[in-house]
Amino acid sequence: QSALTQPASVSGSPGQSITISCTGTSSDVGRYNYVSWYQQHPGEAPKLMIYDVSNRPSGVSARFSGSKSGNTASLTISGLQAKDEADYYCSSYTFSSTLVFGGGTKLTVL
Amino acid sequence: EVQVVESGGGFVQPGRSLRLSCVASGFTFDDYAMHWVRQAPGKGLEWVSGISWNSGKIGYADSVKGRFTISRDNAKNSLYLQMDSLRLDDTALYYCAKDGSNWNEYFHHWGQGTLVTVSS
Numbered sequence: 164q165s166a167l168t169q170p171a172s173v174s175g176s177p178g179q180s181i182t183i184s185c186t187g188t189s190s191d192v193g194r195y196n197y198v199s200w201y202q203q204h205p206g207e208a209p210k211l212m213i214y215d216v217s218n219r220p221s222g223v224s225a226r227f228s229g230s231k232s233g234n235t236a237s238l239t240i241s242g243l244q245a246k247d248e249a250d251y252y253c254s255s256y257t258f259s260s261t262l263v264f265g266g267g268t269k270l271t272v273l
Numbered sequence: 274e275v276q277v278v279e280s281g282g283g284f285v286q287p288g289r290s291l292r293l294s295c296v297a298s299g300f301t302f303d304d305y306a307m308h309w310v311r312q313a314p315g316k317g318l319e320w321v322s323g324i325s326w327n328s329g330k331i332g333y334a335d336s337v338k339g340r341f342t343i344s345r346d347n348a349k350n351s352l353y354l355q356m357d358s359l360r361l362d363d364t365a366l367y368y369c370a371k372d373g374s375n376w377n378e379y380f381h382h383w384g385q386g387t388l389v390t391v392s393s
Binding site: 166197199201203208209210211214215220250252254256259260261262263264265266267 | 334
């Protein structure tokens with residue numbers, strides 16, 4: 164159950180777009196379309212932003228989008244806003260019938 | 274409104290046991306899988322365990338397998354985590370989370386967490 168690989172940090176200026184990658188293996192990200200993304204502000208519980216690779220739950224801004232290619236999933240945030248500054252985590256279902264998270268990415272809005 | 278509320282956390286010595294509870298409301302509890310996810314202080318998220326809608330499928334992270342037991346009581350809209358042989362590295366905020374389906378798919382709604390501190 165190795166954690167998925169995410170960059171430790173990314174940054175961008177307001178209005179720009181950023182992409183956070185999430186790299187797994189052919190036993191998790193590459194095998195299933197069960198990749199999800201979570202936003203966590205300091206002191207708060209995580210919030211679901213994307214599920215099943217590219218679906219947005221009700222109430223989540225269309226500025227957030229997800230995709231997958233091979234063993235790597237990606238979260239893109241367009242029109243970056245100050246309130247987007249947070250930690251972001253990816254998660255995937257695995258061949259072992261478990262779930263695994265990425266190590267998390269700290270997004271800084273410059 | 275969907276709500277999940279955890280309880281049962283506290284301070285415990287290494288080797289001892291603790292039982293966490295989670296009460297759910299605002300949705301049909303027995304339609305969905307449920308999970309426990311933890312976050313050590315200053316660290317990332319770690320999936321601990323999940324249970325399908327009818328308890329027919331159960332999974333554990335390797336780090337807790339053989340020590341933790343997940344269960345649910347659909348009549349009481351409740352999820353539980355029995356934690357035995359606790360270790361120092363089990364110290365974390367433990368979240369209860371509702372899945373978006375009846376098995377392991379994603380964490381749709383989260384509680385605010387209950388803190389477990391393992392220390393001598």
